[in-house]
Amino acid sequence: xxxxxxxxxxxxxxxxxxxxxxxxxxxxxxxxxxxxxxxxxxxxxxxxxxxxxxxxxxxxxxxxxxxxxxxxxxxxxxxxxxxxxxxxxxxxxxxxxxxxxxxxxxxxxxxxxxxxxxxxxxxxxxxxxxxxxxxxxxxxxxxxxxxxxxxxxxxxxxxxxxxxxxxxxxxxxxxxxxxxxxxxxxxxxxxxxxxxxxxxxxxxxxxxxxxxxxxxxxxxxxxxxxxxxxxxxxxxxxxxxxxxxxxxxxxxxxxxxxxxxxxxxxxxxxxxxxxxxxxxxxxxxxxxxxxxxxxxxxxxx
Amino acid sequence: xxxxxxxxxxxxxxxxxxxxxxxxxxxxxxxxxxxxxxxxxxxxxxxxxxxxxxxxxxxxxxxxxxxxxxxxxxxxxxxxxxxxxxxxxxxxxxxxxxxxxxxxxxxxxxxxxxxxxxxxxxxxxxxxxxxxxxxxxxxxxxxxxxxxxxxxxxxxxxxxxxxxxxxxxxxxxxxxxxxxxxxxxxxxxxxxxxxxxxxxxxxxxxxxxxxxxxxxxxxxxxxxxxxxxxxxxxxxxxxxxxxxxxxxxxxxxxxxxxxxxxxxxxxxxxxxxxxxxxxxxxxxxxxxxxxxxxxxxxxxx
Numbered sequence: 001x002x003x004x005x006x007x008x009x010x011x012x013x014x015x016x017x018x019x020x021x022x023x024x025x026x027x028x029x030x031x032x033x034x035x036x037x038x039x040x041x042x043x044x045x046x047x048x049x050x051x052x053x054x055x056x057x058x059x060x061x062x063x064x065x066x067x068x069x070x071x072x073x074x075x076x077x078x079x080x081x082x083x084x085x086x087x088x089x090x091x092x093x094x095x096x097x098x099x100x101x102x103x104x105x106x107x108x109x110x111x112x113x114x115x116x117x118x119x120x121x122x123x124x125x126x127x128x129x130x131x132x133x134x135x136x137x138x139x140x141x142x143x144x145x146x147x148x149x150x151x152x153x154x155x156x157x158x159x160x161x162x163x164x165x166x167x168x169x170x171x172x173x174x175x176x177x178x179x180x181x182x183x184x185x186x187x188x189x190x191x192x193x194x195x196x197x198x199x200x201x202x203x204x205x206x207x208x209x210x211x212x213x214x215x216x217x218x219x220x221x222x223x224x225x226x227x228x229x230x231x232x233x234x235x236x237x238x239x240x241x242x243x244x245x246x247x248x249x250x251x252x253x254x255x256x257x258x259x260x261x262x263x264x265x266x267x268x269x270x271x272x273x274x275x276x277x278x279x280x281x282x283x284x285x286x287x288x289x290x291x292x293x294x295x296x297x298x299x300x301x
Numbered sequence: 302x303x304x305x306x307x308x309x310x311x312x313x314x315x316x317x318x319x320x321x322x323x324x325x326x327x328x329x330x331x332x333x334x335x336x337x338x339x340x341x342x343x344x345x346x347x348x349x350x351x352x353x354x355x356x357x358x359x360x361x362x363x364x365x366x367x368x369x370x371x372x373x374x375x376x377x378x379x380x381x382x383x384x385x386x387x388x389x390x391x392x393x394x395x396x397x398x399x400x401x402x403x404x405x406x407x408x409x410x411x412x413x414x415x416x417x418x419x420x421x422x423x424x425x426x427x428x429x430x431x432x433x434x435x436x437x438x439x440x441x442x443x444x445x446x447x448x449x450x451x452x453x454x455x456x457x458x459x460x461x462x463x464x465x466x467x468x469x470x471x472x473x474x475x476x477x478x479x480x481x482x483x484x485x486x487x488x489x490x491x492x493x494x495x496x497x498x499x500x501x502x503x504x505x506x507x508x509x510x511x512x513x514x515x516x517x518x519x520x521x522x523x524x525x526x527x528x529x530x531x532x533x534x535x536x537x538x539x540x541x542x543x544x545x546x547x548x549x550x551x552x553x554x555x556x557x558x559x560x561x562x563x564x565x566x567x568x569x570x571x572x573x574x575x576x577x578x579x580x581x582x583x584x585x586x587x588x589x590x591x592x593x594x595x596x597x598x599x600x601x602x
Contacts, residue, residue, distance in 0.1 A: 037600065038600050040600055041599055041600050044597065044600060045599060047598070048599065051592075053590075053591065053592030054591065055587055055591050058583075058586050058587050058590040059586070059587070061590075062582060062583055063579065063583065260564070262563065274583070275580055275583055278580075279576055279579075281363060282359075282360050282364065282575070282576055285359050285360070285363035286356055288359075289354075289358075289362075290354065290355065290356050291352075291355065296354050297345055297348070297349075298342055298346060298349065299338065299341055299345060
């Protein structure tokens with residue numbers, strides 16, 4: 001509750017219309033057999049978001065949240081109506097062969113994310129961050145391993161449910177990627193368009209004193225990278241949940257943050273952030289409206 | 302999610318208008334110096350509920366929940382307008398001197414609670430249970446110790462914030478109460494009017510296949526007693542949170558249930574249940590509205 005008030009610098013915080021962003025992109029490293037699903041599922045799920053049938057649509061409707069779905073770099077000809085077209089390319093390069101993106105592309109993605117937040121009404125102060133991208137828990141684990149100096153074996157989980165052989169491939173891919181790109185910026189070398197864009201959006205949100213609600217493992221990787229660039233981000237960030245992805249809880253502890261929920265969810269799409277947002281709204285309402293003991297005439301001990 | 306569907310026996314559960322009940326009563330054992338606050342705070346807080354200034358009012362307004370405040374046995378001349386008058390007496394007797402209530406009074410309180418739930422529209426299927434009563438964590442700990450065979454030292458916490466001397470008095474009171482009323486029904490001998498009424502309401506809700514959202518330590522004590530009488534209650538119950546009250550988490554584990562939230566709250570009033578209810582609504586919305594992978598045209602692994 002203290003963070004909600006201090007983020008805005010006022011004791012009675014107003015949050016306005018909650019905004020949920022889902023950033024989608026494809027990942028070259030998915031071709032290394034690190035995911036339980038084929039690459040085309042990224043685009044299919046974004047179509048499902050556009051059609052209103054996914055979990056995040058249901059949660060946003062049920063809870064009165066605005067939803068913006070962003071094509072940050074899906075591997076398709078172009079997004080359907082209703083999806084914001086900010087594609088930085090048809091998926092990243094496979095980081096086993098080359099940097100995932102150039103430094104210039106990484107900066108472009110970041111700026112696009114900042115622009116999205118700048119365009120929001122100033123009164124909308126509560127922003128959830130989710131993502132979709134087959135292969136992106138591999139990229140996120142690589143970015144986090146590089147940023148936090150954690151061993152791949154510690155930080156790699158099953159994502160959407162890869163089997164033992166896939167898990168071994170995922171670990172091997174991250175080890176190779178870390179070795180290959182040891183000197184590079186982890187986001188450009190190992191990350192993804194959705195993560196870079198999300199990081200830019202988070203930084204902009206913090207600079208405008210909006211609250212950033214971080215969803216799962218991939219959003220946490222974007223946050224960890226963004227927070228190195230903009231340390232003020234921490235004072236405006238709420239971590240929605242510790243997901244079922246192995247190591248998410250460990251990474252949150254290493255980052256020194258405490259998640260609101262721990263429900264063993266592994267759905268992605270921003271669904272954890274969507275569940276946490278009503279709790280943040282409730283806390284803000286308590287700060288605004290609750291009577292003090294004095295005003296209510298309650299006897300002291 | 303499975304419980305929400307199975308409680309109603311339908312795959313697409315409809316929950317209707319969420320209903321929050323707060324049962325208030327005074328406790329004779331409060332005169333033994335077991336609370337950080339004087340007894341009159343019970344009535345003052347109920348006046349605050351009636352005036353709309355308490356945390357539970359804010360949460361219900363913010364989240365579109367109906368709130369019913371029930372005088373189950375507050376020690377005052379009578380409740381203000383807006384509070385349901387079902388008083389079973391001006392507080393219970395001090396269980397150090399006599400049974401808290403007679404067996405007949407305990408059954409009357411239970412029936413009154415059942416009646417309250419029977420009067421609700423059948424379509425309102427999501428019911429939160431909270432309470433207010435100075436001294437009631439002492440009564441609740443005594444009831445739970447008797448039901449579960451736990452030692453007072455294990456189960457007694459600081460309630461609203463009693464000091465070390467008060468905590469020692471609380472433990473001593475529970476030990477004496479357990480010894481004095483070893484053969485009696487724990488609810489009548491050691492409990493409270495709000496707990497007995499809440500237990501009746503929970504039982505009725507389960508019989509009508511409504512979902513019971515259990516708030517904190519005191520509501521958990523009412524639930525544990527009710528579940529002995531109506532084992533079907535378990536299949537319709539959601540535990541909102543593990544409160545900061547020492548031993549609440551331990552009691553939940555002993556009862557074999559898992560709380561949704563663990564936020565270190567100790568506010569009472571049903572506030573934990575009020576925070577959990579939007580999550581239950583969100584889960585029900587997911588069950589009703591989310592597209593399957595087949596319907597959304599998503600490729601299989």
